[in-house]
Amino acid sequence: MRHTRLWAVGATALVLSVTGPTAAAHARPAGPDPARQTLPAGDGWASDGTGTRGGAAADASRVFTVTTWEEFRAALAVAGTEPRIVKVVGTLNATAAGCAAFEAPGYDFDQYLADYDPAVWGYENEVSGPQEDLRAASATAQGKAIKVRVPANTTVIGVGRNAGITGGSLQIQGVDNVVVRNLTMESPLDCFPQWDPTDGATGAWNSEYDSMVVHGSTHVWIDHNTFTDGAHPDSSLPSYFGEIYQQHDGELDIVRGADLVTASWNVFADHDKTLMIGNSDGAGATDRGKLRVTLHHNLFKNVIERAPRVRFGKVDAYNNHFVAPASGYVYSFGIGFESQLVAEKNAFTLPAGVPAGKVLKKWSDAPVTTAGNLVNGAAVDLLAVHNAQIPGETLREGAGWTPSLRTRVDVPQAVPGIVDHCAGAGRLR
Template sequence: MSTQRSHDRITHLVACTALVLAATATTAHADPGRTHAHDPGRQTLPARDGWASAGTGTTGGAAADAEHVHTVTTWEEFRAALRDGGTPKIIRVVGTIGADDQGCASFEAEGYDFRKYLADYDPAVWGRDKPVSGEQEDLRAASAARQSEAVTAYVPANTTIVGVGRNAGFTGASLQIKGVDNVIVRNLTLESPLDCFPQWDPTDGATGAWNSEYDGMVVHGSTHVWIDHNTFTDGAHPDSSLPRYYGELYQQHDGELDIVRGADLVTASWNVFADHDKTLMIGNSDGAGATDRDRLRVTLHHNLFRNIVERAPRVRFGKVDAYNNHHVAPADGYAYSFGIGYESRLVAEKNVFTLPEGVSPARILKKWKEAPVTADANHVNGKPVDLIAVHNAEMPEETLQRDAGWTPELRSRIDAPHAIPGLVGHRAGAGRIC
């Protein structure tokens, strides 16, 4: 092990030991009978730690009795542990669990033939003016439904899912937190699902596009959700490894995390989002005002966005508080970090951006629709930069309004921007939880 890695490891252990001792002492003083202060599965979201701490707060399955503490090592065991309704439960994940270990061929509907699909819908044959239809498209859809059934897991209310140790997580899985309250997900490496059956849409853009399903995690219409110390990645299947058909990337990834359709009161802290294109979407449609207006309140703090092309995040409707995050842009292909969308009210403060040579800070903000934004005390390549001023100066056709119109109050700690790269680099992501 290198001297630097040894130093980082020792620093982490010392910091964690100090936190554990402090938590244990505090808990013992308050309740001598409680013994779980240092157990990540029993930890709850601290007070004032982002939007998920509002109201009743977020406790997940901390109150679970012994019968409802599950240790799982397979996808089947994991899904079985989830079935027990809304009873408080803790699910401890040991090792890396594959949701799609059977391979794509196992999901194929009888008669589906990808070579025939390519031949039938070749733009030279099908054209570009209408969506695909017919036998092979129907069989592709049936195959996709089989994969969806196999790789999707629905998380019930009052649940904590926590990885054990430094190497716990899922490959090929889509965790759905849908229509429930009070969920915690911590210390997992989530390798993005690989869609076996993307759909060709010849009408998508000027040249058509392949569209895929399956986010690594979706918060859909749920409340009080804490997503902490996880690593989201494309893992063994980065976009650079994917083929091209009809001249377009055969896109087999969707997002890493989506927070959509009336979701509310979410805190995402100390996560790593890595090596992905369209990464984090908050609000999925401009037309979803009936469900999303006055909701989609999300806090993002102390996260590392590394080699992310865009959507870090893209926001619609929500009051989103993004502070103390570190954005390390890719050497090639960077589009933007913060997407300012329909009726959004983003506050982005004391974040740090590391941009490659030749990339202007004006690109950090992207205006999709007219909406005010607060962007104060952010640093780019080690220096303070007024992101709105530089954006408006270089992109007058996309002039942004200042002042999101609200002031975040639920912040448990705020660090100086110069400390963020080291702090987040050493402590964010799976395997680094105290």
């Protein structure tokens, strides 16, 4: 298909044509441009106040079509906060050159393993020394290459059914009014996880890089995306020192004073620690009164935990479908410090032997509202079964607020069919 790449050069737009079949050969009836769609009024917390429009009002000179990771970074780096639209065609690979491209001179993974083998180093102290310094330098180089800042007043949108980003990390930090839609986000694979012998009784490998981070930003709409580990699920990762060589972090983090976020019609698939809202119990100075997030019509499929884990925020989670993995499931809703979660009219599909009480997990004493939820097609009082089935984790009823920013609310019996067929990238209507 013919498309153009638009680049701002000073005040002039440079248009580069890419040859291919004529547009007439693929003509379809004209319809609303998804890139200029805005969050409907009343659709979750991101519609509060000024609402969320992203780059809908962008001039033609600030509409960019990109086909490579380098073009994508350049389009987002164009100066100015005037509205912009970045259209992604195909899959952008942030790590096409491979991990070796980020290695600091002298870094040797085999030597790293030899130096910090617990039989040599022990479990009492965090690792340090030349190879750890080189690992950290390598990690810094990867971070610079795969992280990209999304400016204010921006829409990032995939074109068609097969647009996405592999190995990149979108940083929505300290800005207002951002829309991200219709992308398949394959989780970044950390090339240089750190071994921490003091993490738990037997140590752990810790990784960096989330597919998307909303950090201190407001009015963010995340819609019709697919978040996945793709070609590198945890089951494919090796183990060292008896622990999985964990190369994934989260799929979506909403943290550090972020506020007024709506995540709708997304798929979160095949991941462990998936979605975190609020990153620290000690962040009250920045997070208290913020972290207001709406999650609706999302599919959480084969997700182990954090769907989401919540601290501080007033989170409205309704009409989502949770399909637990056949093994390893820990929980869906994590009730954290000063959280006020409302979880209503969701559907849960749990495998045999997993009790409904595991849907909730108590991390701190905080109130929660649960109503109208189904587990394997049957109505279940999630709070009551949790308190009955999980000794020592009694949760309090009543989040203390009533959501009002909802547009479409489906009966929970219809949620699996609707969400499974309509959520995710490539399914914009």
